[in-house]
Amino acid sequence: xxxxxxxxxxxxxxxxxxxxxxxxxxxxxxxxxxxxxxxxxxxxxxxxxxxxxxxxxxxxxxxxxxxxxxxxxxxxxxxxxxxxxxxxxxxxxxxxxxxxxxxxxxxxxxxxxxxxxxxxxxxxxxxxxxxxxxxxxxxxxxxxxxxxxxxxxxxxxxxxxxxxxxxxxxxxxxxxxxxxxxxxxxxxxxxxxxxxxxxxxxxxxxxxxxxxxxxxxxxxxxxxxxxxxxxxxxxxxxxxxxxxxxxxxxxxxxxxxxxxxxxxxxxxxxxxxxxxxxxxxxxxxxxxxxxxxxxxxxxxxxxxxxxxxxxxxxxxxxxxxxxxxxxxxxxxxxxxxxxxxxxxxxxxxxxxxxxxxxxxxxxxxxxxxxxxxxxxxxxxxxxxxxxxx
Amino acid sequence: xxxxxxxxxxxxxxxxxxxxxxxxxxxxxxxxxxxxxxxxxxxxxxxxxxxxxxxxxxxxxxxxxxxxxxxxxxxxxxxxxxxxxxxxxxxxxxxxxxxxxxxxxxxxxxxxxxxxxxxxxxxxxxxxxxxxxxxxxxxxxxxxxxxxxxxxxxxxxxxxxxxxxxxxxxxxxxxxxxxxxxxxxxxxxxxxxxxxxxxxxxxxxxxxxxxxxxxxxxxxxxxxxxxxxxxxxxxxxxxxxxxxxxxxxxxxxxxxxxxxxxxxxxxxxxxxxxxxxxxxxxxxxxxxxxxxxxxxxxxxxxxxxxxxxxxxxxxxxxxxxxxxxxxxxxxxxxxxxxxxxxxxxxxxxxxxxxxxxxxxxxxxxxxxxxxxxxxxxxxxxxxxxxxxxxxxxxxxxxxxxxxxxxxxxxxxxxxxxxxxxxxxxxxxxxxxxxxxxxxxxxxxxxxxxxxxxxxxxxxxxxxxxxxxxxxxxxxxxxxxxxxxxxxxxxxxxxxxxxxxxxxxxxxxxxxxxxxxxxxxxxxxxxxxxxxxxxxxxxxxxxxxxxxxx
Numbered sequence: 001x002x003x004x005x006x007x008x009x010x011x012x013x014x015x016x017x018x019x020x021x022x023x024x025x026x027x028x029x030x031x032x033x034x035x036x037x038x039x040x041x042x043x044x045x046x047x048x049x050x051x052x053x054x055x056x057x058x059x060x061x062x063x064x065x066x067x068x069x070x071x072x073x074x075x076x077x078x079x080x081x082x083x084x085x086x087x088x089x090x091x092x093x094x095x096x097x098x099x100x101x102x103x104x105x106x107x108x109x110x111x112x113x114x115x116x117x118x119x120x121x122x123x124x125x126x127x128x129x130x131x132x133x134x135x136x137x138x139x140x141x142x143x144x145x146x147x148x149x150x151x152x153x154x155x156x157x158x159x160x161x162x163x164x165x166x167x168x169x170x171x172x173x174x175x176x177x178x179x180x181x182x183x184x185x186x187x188x189x190x191x192x193x194x195x196x197x198x199x200x201x202x203x204x205x206x207x208x209x210x211x212x213x214x215x216x217x218x219x220x221x222x223x224x225x226x227x228x229x230x231x232x233x234x235x236x237x238x239x240x241x242x243x244x245x246x247x248x249x250x251x252x253x254x255x256x257x258x259x260x261x262x263x264x265x266x267x268x269x270x271x272x273x274x275x276x277x278x279x280x281x282x283x284x285x286x287x288x289x290x291x292x293x294x295x296x297x298x299x300x301x302x303x304x305x306x307x308x309x310x311x312x313x314x315x316x317x318x319x320x321x322x323x324x325x326x327x328x329x330x331x332x333x334x335x336x337x338x339x340x341x342x343x344x345x346x347x348x349x350x351x352x353x354x355x356x357x358x359x360x361x362x363x364x365x366x367x368x369x370x371x372x373x374x375x376x377x378x379x380x381x382x383x384x385x386x387x388x389x
Numbered sequence: 390x391x392x393x394x395x396x397x398x399x400x401x402x403x404x405x406x407x408x409x410x411x412x413x414x415x416x417x418x419x420x421x422x423x424x425x426x427x428x429x430x431x432x433x434x435x436x437x438x439x440x441x442x443x444x445x446x447x448x449x450x451x452x453x454x455x456x457x458x459x460x461x462x463x464x465x466x467x468x469x470x471x472x473x474x475x476x477x478x479x480x481x482x483x484x485x486x487x488x489x490x491x492x493x494x495x496x497x498x499x500x501x502x503x504x505x506x507x508x509x510x511x512x513x514x515x516x517x518x519x520x521x522x523x524x525x526x527x528x529x530x531x532x533x534x535x536x537x538x539x540x541x542x543x544x545x546x547x548x549x550x551x552x553x554x555x556x557x558x559x560x561x562x563x564x565x566x567x568x569x570x571x572x573x574x575x576x577x578x579x580x581x582x583x584x585x586x587x588x589x590x591x592x593x594x595x596x597x598x599x600x601x602x603x604x605x606x607x608x609x610x611x612x613x614x615x616x617x618x619x620x621x622x623x624x625x626x627x628x629x630x631x632x633x634x635x636x637x638x639x640x641x642x643x644x645x646x647x648x649x650x651x652x653x654x655x656x657x658x659x660x661x662x663x664x665x666x667x668x669x670x671x672x673x674x675x676x677x678x679x680x681x682x683x684x685x686x687x688x689x690x691x692x693x694x695x696x697x698x699x700x701x702x703x704x705x706x707x708x709x710x711x712x713x714x715x716x717x718x719x720x721x722x723x724x725x726x727x728x729x730x731x732x733x734x735x736x737x738x739x740x741x742x743x744x745x746x747x748x749x750x751x752x753x754x755x756x757x758x759x760x761x762x763x764x765x766x767x768x769x770x771x772x773x774x775x776x777x778x779x780x781x782x783x784x785x786x787x788x789x790x791x792x793x794x795x796x797x798x799x800x801x802x803x804x805x806x807x808x809x810x811x812x813x814x815x816x817x818x819x820x821x822x823x824x825x826x827x828x829x830x831x832x833x834x835x836x837x838x839x840x841x842x843x844x845x846x847x848x849x850x851x852x853x854x855x856x857x858x859x860x861x862x863x864x865x866x867x868x869x870x871x872x873x874x875x876x877x878x879x880x881x882x883x884x885x886x887x888x889x890x891x892x893x894x895x896x897x898x899x900x901x902x903x904x905x906x907x908x909x910x911x912x913x914x915x916x917x918x919x920x921x922x923x924x925x926x927x928x929x930x931x932x933x934x935x936x937x938x
Contacts, residue, residue, distance in 0.1 A: 010598035017535045018464035024886045025872035026538035034545035048524040051544040052483045059548035063848040066561040094849035096857040121518040129445035171405035176414040180494040203437045213401045245412040
C-alpha cells in the first residue's frame with residue numbers, strides 16, 4: 001500500500017480583510033487625498049499619474065537626493081523659460097528642527113496641467129494597438145484586392161521617395177525631440193503625455209517603413225531604398241530636414257514641444273499629410289496610403305495637438321506669469337514660423353509630381369495657415385506676419 | 390508575424406535613422422565614458438506593429454484578473470500582515486518605474502548607436518506602463534482592502550517618510566549624474582538585471598502565498614518586459630567595454646551600483662518577504678535562499694562573471710560581502726527590527742511576530758532567537774497602548790542607530806559603522822563601501838582622473854535632522870500620517886482594528902521625550918567624545934544592543 005505525501009503548498013485562510021468588514025478611523029476614506037482633482041471627482045487618469053513625480057515644493061521633505069554634477073536634482077523648473085504661478089518661490093530650506101512642510105499643494109501652477117487625452121498605460125496600448133491592427137488590415141485588404149496594380153508609375157515613385165522621406169521626420173522627432181523631452185517636464189502629467197506623443201511618432205514612422213516593405217514586395221517597380229536618397233539629397237526636402245534637425249537641437253523642453261506641435265506640425269506636417277498625400281493619392285488610384293498617413297494625422301490633430309494646446313493655454317493664461325509666457329511664446333512663434341514657412345515652400349515642387357494633381361500648393365498653404373491662425377488665436381498669441389491672412 | 394518577418398521588419402525599420410547634416414541634437418547629459426561608433430545590434434528586435442497588440446493582450450490578462458479578484462472576494466483571504474507592507478512598497482515603486490522611463494534620454498546622445506535607441510524608446514514606454522499599472526494596483530487595494538489608510542495618502546507619505554527616502558534612491562540614481570553611471574550601470578546592469586528578480590519574481594510568489602494573486606499578476610506582467618531591458622543594458626555595456634579608458638569607470642560604477650542596490654533593495658524586499666508573510670512552511674525559501682539563487686547564482690555567476698573575459702572588473706569582494714551581510718550579519722533582520730522600532734514614523738501597520746514565526750526564523754536562520762527573539766517579544770508586549778510609550782522610547786535593550794549618509798538605511802550592523810568629516814560635517818556610514826561612495830566615488834576626480842560629470846549626493850539626508858527637538862506627536866502630524874478622526878495614527882504596531890482603545894493616537898505620543906537627531910548630536914560632540922562614541926557604537930549589536938562594558 002502506498003501513502004500519498006501531502007504537497008507543501010500555502011493554505012487558503014479566511015481573513016475577512018475586505019473593505020467594509022469593520023468600522024474604524026479611515027475605514028471609508030477610499031480616495032487618494034494628496035492632490036486636488038481638476039474637476040469635482042478624481043479621475044482614474046489622475047489617480048494613476050498625479051504626484052508620481054515628486055516636487056520638493058509641496059512634499060518631499062528631505063529634498064532631492066541625487067544631483068547632476070552642478071548639484072541640481074530632479075526636474076528643475078528652469079529647464080524651460082516659461083513659468084507657472086509660484087515657480088519663483090524658492091524650494092523650502094531644511095535645517096535642524098525645520099520640519100518637513102512645504103507649500104500647500106500644488107505649490108505652483110505646473111501641477112494644474114491635466115492631459116485632456118487622459119493617457120496612461122491602458123489607454124495608450126488600446127489606442128495604438130487599434131491603430132496598428134487597422135493599418136495592417138487595410139494593407140492586407142489592398143494586397144488581396146490587387147489594389148497596388150492600379151497605381152501609375154509616377155505615383156509609385158512618389159510614394160517610395162516622398163512618403164518614404166516623411167517617415168524620417170517622424171522617427172527623428174519621435175526619438176530625439178519627444179522621447180528626449182520626457183525627462184524634462186516638471187510633472188508626471190507633462191512627461192507622460194510627451195512620452196505617449198513620442199510613441200505616436202515612432203509608431204507612425206514604423207507604420208510607413210513597414211508599408212514600404214510591403215510595397216517593395218508587391219510592386220515590381222517600387223524602389224524600397226529611394227527614400228534614403230530623397231531624404232539625404234533631394235533639395236525639396238532639405239528645408240524640412242534642416243528644420244527637423246533644428247527642432248531636435250532645442251534645449252528648452254517647452255520650446256521643443258511648442259515648436260514641434262504648435263508650429264511645425266500644423267504648418268508642415270498637415271500640409272504634407274492632409275493637403276498633399278491624402279488629397280493626391282485617391283486621384284492616382286491609391287486608397288491605401290491615405291489610411292496610413294491618416295492614422296498619423298489623427299494622432300496629431302486629435303491627441304498630440306490637444307494636450308499641447310492644454311499645456312500652453314494654461315501658461316498663456318497663468319495668474320502670475322501670463323504676460324511673461326505670452327512674450328516668450330510670441331518670440332518662439334516668430335522664430336519658428338520664420339523657419340517653417342520657407343521650409344514649407346521648398347516642398348512646393350511635390351505638388352506637381354503626381355499625374356493627377358491635388359489642389360494647388362498655394363491653396364493648401366492658405367488652408368494650413370488658416371488652421372494655424374486659429375490655433376494661435378486660441379492660445380491668445382500674436383500671429384506672425386508670415387501667416388497673416 | 391512569423392519570426393522571419395519580424396526579422397525583416399526589424400531590418401527595415403533600421404532605415405529610419407539618419408545622421409544629422411545641419412544641426413546636432415541637443416546634448417543635455419554628460420558622461421565621462423567614451424564610446425566609439427559600433428554596429429551593435431538592437432537585441433530587442435521589437436517592432437511596434439507587434440509590440441502594441443502584445444502589450445494590449447498582456448493588459449487584458451492583468452485587468453481580467455483584477456476584475457476576477459474583486460468578484461471572487463480575494464480580500465477575504467488576503468493576509469493583512471502582507472498587505473500592510475504593500476503600503477510601503479507600492480508607494481515607492483511607481484517612481485523608480487517612471488524614472489526608468491525618464492532615464493532613457495540620458496543614453497541617446499552618449500551611446501552612438503541609433504539601433505539601440507529604438508530599444509531604449511520601447512523601454513521608455515514600457516516603464517510608463519509599469520508605473521501606471523502599479524499605481525492602478527494600489528488604487529484597487531485602497532478601494533477593496535479593509536484598511537485604506539496609508540494607501541489613500543500614499544504618495545505624500547512616501548515623499549515625507551524616511552523609508553520612502555531610502556527607496557527613492559532606486560529612482561533618482563537612474564536619472565541624474567553621469568549619464569552612463571545612472572541610466573546604464575545603476576539602472577539596467579544592476580537594478581534591472583540583478584534586483585528585479587527579487588522584486589518582481591520572488592516577492593510576488595510570497596504575495597500569492599498570502600492570498601494575494603493580483604500582485605503576481607501585475608508584477609509578472611511587468612517582469613516580462615524587464616527581460617528586454619536587460620538586453621538593452623547588456624548591449625550598452627559591451628560597447629562601453631570596447632574602450633579601455635572606460636574600465637576604471639565601470640569598476641567604480643559597478644561597485645557603487647551593486648552596493649547601493651544591495652543596501653536598498655535587500656533592506657526593503659528582504660523585510661517584506663521575511664516579516665510580511667504568514668507562510669511559515671519550513672520548505673518555503675527564505676529571502677537568503679532566494680537571494681543565493683536569483684542574485685548570487687543567476688546574476689553574479691551566470692551574468693557578471695562571464696564578462697570578466699571582456700575586461701570587466703567585477704566587485705567580487707562586495708558581492709561576497711553582501712552575502713556575508715545577509716547570512717552572517719543578519720542585515721534583513723536588523724532592518725526589519727529597525728522598521729518596527731520606528732513604526733510610529735511610518736504609514737502602515739506592522740504585525741508582531743508569533744511563536745510560529747519564531748520557530749520558522751530559528752529553523753531558517755539558526756541563532757535568530759538569541760539575537761532577535763527577546764526584542765520581538767518586547768514588541769508584542771508593547772504593541773497596544775497601556776500606559777507605556779511606543780517601543781522606540783522604552784528600555785528594550787536597543788540603541789537608536791545613526792543613519793548612513795549614503796544609502797540612508799541606518800548603521801544597523803554596528804561593527805561596520807564608519808565616520809568621516811566631509812564638507813565640514815561629520816557623517817556616519819553603515820559600511821566602508823558607503824563611505825567610499827560618498828568620499829571617493831561621487832567626486833569630480835576619481836583616483837586622480839577627472840570625472841566632471843559624476844553626480845552629487847544632495848538633500849537633507851538624515852531624516853531625524855528635520856525633527857530635531859520636536860515632540861513625536863508633532864512629527865507624525867507634520868508628515869500627515871494621521872487618520873480621518875484627526876488623532877488616530879495611520880501606523881500601528883499590531884493589526885487589531887476591533888477595539889478603538891488599542892489604536893495609538895497622537896495623545897499617546899505627546900507624553901514621549903522629544904526626538905533627537907543622532908547626526909546633530911554627533912556634530913555637537915568634541916573630537917574626543919566623538920571618537921569615544923564611535924568606539925562604543927561599533928561594539929554594539931547584534932539586534933541593536935548597546936555595547937556592554
